[in-house]
Amino acid sequence: MSLLGSISSINPLGGLNKTSDMASALQEGVGAMIPGGLGKTQELAGLTQAGALDGVSTGALAGAGSVQGSDSSSAFVNFLDNAVQEVNGKMNAADVQEAKMMTGDSSNLHQTVISMQEANIALSLMVNVRNKLVESYQELMRMQV
Amino acid sequence: MDMIPGIDVTASALNAEKIRMDVVAQNIANANTTRDTDGHAYQRKMVSFESVLDATGKGVQVGRISSDTTPGETIYQPGHPDADKNGMVQMPNVHLSTEMVDLMSSSRAYEANLSVARNAKQMATKALSIGK
Amino acid sequence: MIQGLFSNTSYAASKQMLDVTQLRHDALASNLANVETPGYKRIDLPADFNQDFASHLRSGDVSGVQIPSLTEDTSATSQRLDGNNVEIDKELLQMGSNTTQYETLSEFVSNSIKQLKVAISGQG
Numbered sequence: 001m002s003l004l005g006s007i008s009s010i011n012p013l014g015g016l017n018k019t020s021d022m023a024s025a026l027q028e029g030v031g032a033m034i035p036g037g038l039g040k041t042q043e044l045a046g047l048t049q050a051g052a053l054d055g056v057s058t059g060a061l062a063g064a065g066s067v068q069g070s071d072s073s074s075a076f077v078n079f080l081d082n083a084v085q086e087v088n089g090k091m092n093a094a095d096v097q098e099a100k101m102m103t104g105d106s107s108n109l110h111q112t113v114i115s116m117q118e119a120n121i122a123l124s125l126m127v128n129v130r131n132k133l134v135e136s137y138q139e140l141m142r143m144q145v
Numbered sequence: 146m147d148m149i150p151g152i153d154v155t156a157s158a159l160n161a162e163k164i165r166m167d168v169v170a171q172n173i174a175n176a177n178t179t180r181d182t183d184g185h186a187y188q189r190k191m192v193s194f195e196s197v198l199d200a201t202g203k204g205v206q207v208g209r210i211s212s213d214t215t216p217g218e219t220i221y222q223p224g225h226p227d228a229d230k231n232g233m234v235q236m237p238n239v240h241l242s243t244e245m246v247d248l249m250s251s252s253r254a255y256e257a258n259l260s261v262a263r264n265a266k267q268m269a270t271k272a273l274s275i276g277k
Numbered sequence: 278m279i280q281g282l283f284s285n286t287s288y289a290a291s292k293q294m295l296d297v298t299q300l301r302h303d304a305l306a307s308n309l310a311n312v313e314t315p316g317y318k319r320i321d322l323p324a325d326f327n328q329d330f331a332s333h334l335r336s337g338d339v340s341g342v343q344i345p346s347l348t349e350d351t352s353a354t355s356q357r358l359d360g361n362n363v364e365i366d367k368e369l370l371q372m373g374s375n376t377t378q379y380e381t382l383s384e385f386v387s388n389s390i391k392q393l394k395v396a397i398s399g400q401g
Contacts, residue, residue: 079278086279101148109148110272110295110383117276117390122279125397150299151306158310165313194314202307202347205314254312257365261306264376268302271383272295276390 157204
């Protein structure tokens with residue numbers, strides 16, 4: 001399945017370019033997961049149990065065959081997309097602060113350090129979310145149908 | 146610019162006070178110089194400070210080093226090589242008491258600014274350790 | 278999601294106060310640099326800044342606080358013969374407490390960041 005492939009191909013250590021890759025891969029991956037996974041109603045029950053999709057009702061998802069099939073699923077994709085954009089934003093901001101410090105433009109040492117730390121935290125959160133998603137997915141796939 | 150906050154301003158102050166101390170030292174050293182390079186008795190030098198507006202604040206610089214033109218004492222010493230026809234010798238207008246007071250206030254300002262620099266470096270060190 | 282991590286009022290307020298404390302350091306450094314300059318008048322943060330900031334903090338929203346600019350301190354009246362009104366000992370004491378304030382704020386921000394790291398990684 002393409003989800004596993006795309007998620008494991010995301011390298012969180014790649015930095016700025018990779019976070020936008022992460023955004024598109026996650027979006028594609030989760031979008032691919034939903035129609036594929038939702039095709040089977042038993043897996044649906046498993047999905048809601050695993051908590052991978054929050055607030056999804058079984059009735060609404062039964063027989064859904066496309067990415068646009070459920071508002072909640074695209075909401076989740078958007079949610080992840082937004083989160084990754086925010087992480088990207090934070091990392092960019094930290095880079096801008098560092099560049100200013102190098103050119104002698106900035107006299108704000110604490111702001112630079114804080115930006116760096118916040119970018120680290122944001123990235124760390126994103127990576128942990130990714131790990132949990134992969135874990136949940138793998139858990140899901142291990143279930144007997 | 147300032148990695149350590151305010152360091153340009155403090156550096157200018159340290160420099161200015163140091164120049165002032167040098168001038169005081171020169172005055173004291175020449176307290177008895179009856180013949181300067183221009184042939185007259187040594188005239189004490191005075192330093193005037195002025196504020197200079199910087200990006201971060203008001204630094205200070207030495208505006209001018211000027212000579213104090215108030216005449217010094219004249220003493221009666223006929224045998225002196227620099228005595229004039231009446232036997233009077235023009236002494237420099239350096240008074241040790243004045244110079245010592247200048248030296249003390251300059252030295253105190255210098256130490257205050259050193260303390261500012263120490264504080265600033267402490268702040269920067271602390272900022273660098275955020276999150277660690 | 279990410280912005281929510283950092284939207285705690287105290288955390289945001291501390292970051293702003295760090296900026297303000299550094300600005301005040303610049304003012305005090307300037308005063309001490311010019312302690313022997315004739316006619317120099319001491320500068321500091323505007324007198325109403327602290328109250329303004331405190332009311333923002335109480336209301337829970339510090340995003341509207343603007344970093345002030347340094348102004349001449351109108352409450353400093355005693356001056357020496359040369360017109361300079363900087364009292365060296367007072368400035369030095371204020372500088373000491375300003376530095377301590379900066380270090381405390383740094384410590385608070387640092388602590389918040391470390392807590393977030395622990396929460397995210399699940400390891401103390």
